Amino acid sequence: MSRTWDEFAIRQPIVIKMLTNSLKKDRVAHAYLFEGEKGTGKLECAKLLAKTLYCKDLADDYNPCHSCINCRRIDSGNHPDVHVIEPDGQSIKKQQIQHLQEEFSKTGVESKRKFYMINHSDKMTANASNSLLKFLEEPNSQTTAILMTEQQNQMLDTIISRCQTLSFKALPKAAFAKQLIEMGIKPILAQLIAQLTNSLEQAKILAEEEWFAEARKVVLQLCxxxxxxxxxxxxFIQEKWTSQFGDREQVEIGLELLLVYYRDLLSVLIGDEQTVVFSDQIDQLKQRALQLSQMRVMEDMTAILEAKKRLSANVQSQLLMEQLVLKLQEGS
Ligand SMILES: [Zn+2]
Known part of the structure; x- marks a missing residue:
């Protein structure tokens, strides 16, 4: 979960730049279409925007507090002015859109501002689309609609043309790993290689080398x-590690892989398991995570990064690794 716009910007830089610019200029559009693959954060982003618009304790940088009554009601789906529509079975039906319109016309609601999100909006029936279209045609200055879809080509042009479209991109590394898998590289290697390089050329070389598959094993053994x-x-460092990771370049890859393992531990700890790279190690990662705190894992990651720095400052690599494992083991 990204709780701030900055955190979200790491995943979706362009979308977040556009949204935060509109917030700063107080020019949030009446209707947005968030389009992009599953898992790109569309609903999460829509909710962050809703919180930003309703938060009672909004920070100067437009980050909501996540703890005031409005933020909490948006989290739990209980804010009277904020609605999410999801497909009812296979489709989103006309009655669902009508119900939304009725809710919004009720008196006694909290504020003039209304906010609604339609997830999988490509699943609207023709009747539902027509109802929504009328709704979109009467722009109320205080209403914001977020339509979300993984299949923009299934939506009516008349609806798309009334929305500002924002494209959510799949994580570049994930897309690259997918490309490598399609080229026939084993998934467990492809995911790892995508973390190390953006170059197709280098990826192919790594994938073909027996050395790399072995390096992966040695790193897991060290863990x-x-x-x-x-x-x-x-x-282990003296016997196994140094014979596998001989030159500086290899040690760097070894440290990089170790870092990925620790980042996976962190992902497990924060409940973000779908981003785990060593996905075939998920059970071991979960076991290990039980014994660790987030703080501890972050300290370990810092130690690994520090070792990488020292490596480029020409510290002798066996010494460097011995000091690193000492750090990683102490207190754990
Ligand atoms: Zn708040």
């Missing part, structure tokens, strides 16, 4: 040794 709290880690 196991670290997890077991045994005294074997120095021995």
């Amino acid at each position: 196991e040794v670290l997890n077991s709290k045994s005294q074997q880690s120095f021995f």
